[in-house]
């Protein structure tokens with residue numbers, strides 16, 4: 001079992017929560033590639049009223065069901081991330097997921113229009129973009145659990161503490 005899955009499992013059974021691990025995929029990119037052919041973009045999803053399903057658990061059950069029909073299928077823990085992405089669209093709140101760490105590059109995916117600031121070990125981090133997407137540059141020896149993101153979208157500010165979670169949860 002990967003670190004990510006064991007963190008989810010520990011949280012579900014109420015045991016000690018393992019450190020969050022990067023999620024390893026790009027949720028909005030997967031949506032665009034595998035869901036948008038039927039559902040259209042985020043604006044269409046909202047207009048169709050599809051994101052109003054509550055409670056969150058029921059929306060997640062539906063996303064799991066949908067995730068099983070795409071290729072490659074979404075794993076159960078990936079469907080949770082997708083559910084929070086959809087909820088962020090509906091509420092207009094910022095969404096960020098920490099995707100993977102490659103040396104000093106901590107890759108993330110954030111909703112377009114979100115201002116992203118990050119800090120670790122007391123200093124603010126510079127960000128960049130390459131062919132694989134957005135990243136922040138980590139100081140030597142730092143990892144996901146040292147990073148704190150501050151996200152602004154419209155009037156909403158949200159923080160994501162990498163020692164607690166690898167994506168914004170709604």
Ligand code: HEC
Pocket residue numbers: 031034035036037038039049050051053059062063066067069070074082
């Ligand atoms: C082959 C077309 C198709 C694909 C691909 C698809 N969906 Fe759906 N989806 C549907 C249809 C049709 C419904 C409505 C019927 C139902 O609820 O099963 C639906 C319903 C939903 C709902 C529930 C909305 C409601 O009104 O109850 C959500 C949320 C959803 N899809 C998300 C997704 C996500 C996320 C993906 C990608 C992982 C995805 N879908 C991929 C066709 C698709």
